[in-house]
Amino acid sequence: MRFLDRIEERAGAAELRAASYRMLALKRGAACVDVACGAGHAVAELSGRGLKVIGIDPDPDAIAAARERAPGAMFHVAHSDALPLEDESMDGxxxxxxxxxxxxxxxTVAEAHRVLRPGGRIVVGGQDYGFVLIDSSDQDLTDVILLGLESRTASPRAVRTLRDVLLDAGFQDVEVAVHTEVVTDYHLMARQLQAAATAAVEKALITRxxxxGWLAEQARRGRRNRFxxxxxxxxxxARR
Structure with missing residues (x-):
C-alpha cells in the first residue's frame, strides 16, 4: 500500500487522474466504476465530484485501504473480466x-462494454514501458536495462493496442491522449531502477x-541534480 500511495501521490499522477476525469466527462449523480482502483485515490476524488462510484480491485488489502480513503463509496473484491455489476448499469x-x-x-474491455449503458463513457490506459526514457551516458545499455523493466510485467506495451481493442469491442468515437510525466528526483525512481537492472541481469541481458555501474551512474546523477x-x-x- 505504501508503494501505491507513493505512486498516486506524485504530482504527475494527480495530473493524470484529472486528465482521465476530463475524458470521462460525467455529470454529478452519474454512476461510475473504477476498475483496479488500488488504494482508492480516484474513487475518493470522483466521489468528491458528486459521482456514485464503485471501486473494484482483486486485492483485499487494496480494497481495505480504499474504503478508509473513500468511506462513502461502494467496493468489491473482483477481477476486471468478471465484474459484479448488472448489464448497462454504469454511466462511466x-x-x-x-x-x-x-x-x-x-x-476486460468486453466486460466494460457489458456494464456500460448506451452512450456511457470509458477511459482506459496506462504506461507503455516501451516509451520510457532515462538519460544516461550509455544509452545502449540503458535501452537493454529498460527491456529488463518490461520483463517484469505480463504485457508491458499493452496500452498501445487499446484503441484497436475498444474499436473491436464496438466502442465509438475513440480518442487517444498522451500524458507525459517528467521526473528529475532520483529518489522517486530509485526502486524501479534497481528492479529494472536486476531483471536485466536475471534475464542474462547484461552482467551484474x-x-x-549503471545504477551507480544514476545515483551520481541524482546527487548532481542531473537525473x-x-x-x-x-x-x-470512447463512447459505448
Whole structure:
C-alpha cells in the first residue's frame, strides 16, 4: 500500500487522474466504476465530484485501504473480466494502471462494454514501458536495462493496442491522449531502477557488473541534480 500511495501521490499522477476525469466527462449523480482502483485515490476524488462510484480491485488489502480513503463509496473484491455489476448499469468506466498486468485486454474491455449503458463513457490506459526514457551516458545499455523493466510485467506495451481493442469491442468515437510525466528526483525512481537492472541481469541481458555501474551512474546523477526520466502514459477514451 505504501508503494501505491507513493505512486498516486506524485504530482504527475494527480495530473493524470484529472486528465482521465476530463475524458470521462460525467455529470454529478452519474454512476461510475473504477476498475483496479488500488488504494482508492480516484474513487475518493470522483466521489468528491458528486459521482456514485464503485471501486473494484482483486486485492483485499487494496480494497481495505480504499474504503478508509473513500468511506462513502461502494467496493468489491473482483477481477476486471468478471465484474459484479448488472448489464448497462454504469454511466462511466475507468481503468488506469491495469492493462500491463493482463495477458489479454479483450475480456476486460468486453466486460466494460457489458456494464456500460448506451452512450456511457470509458477511459482506459496506462504506461507503455516501451516509451520510457532515462538519460544516461550509455544509452545502449540503458535501452537493454529498460527491456529488463518490461520483463517484469505480463504485457508491458499493452496500452498501445487499446484503441484497436475498444474499436473491436464496438466502442465509438475513440480518442487517444498522451500524458507525459517528467521526473528529475532520483529518489522517486530509485526502486524501479534497481528492479529494472536486476531483471536485466536475471534475464542474462547484461552482467551484474554492467548493472552495478549503471545504477551507480544514476545515483551520481541524482546527487548532481542531473537525473531525468520521462514516463509517457496513454489514455484512451470512447463512447459505448
Amino acid at each position: 468506466y475507468r481503468a488506469v494502471r491495469l492493462f500491463h498486468l493482463l495477458d489479454d485486454p479483450a475480456p 557488473e554492467d548493472a552495478d 531525468l526520466a520521462v514516463l509517457p502514459t496513454l489514455l484512451v477514451g
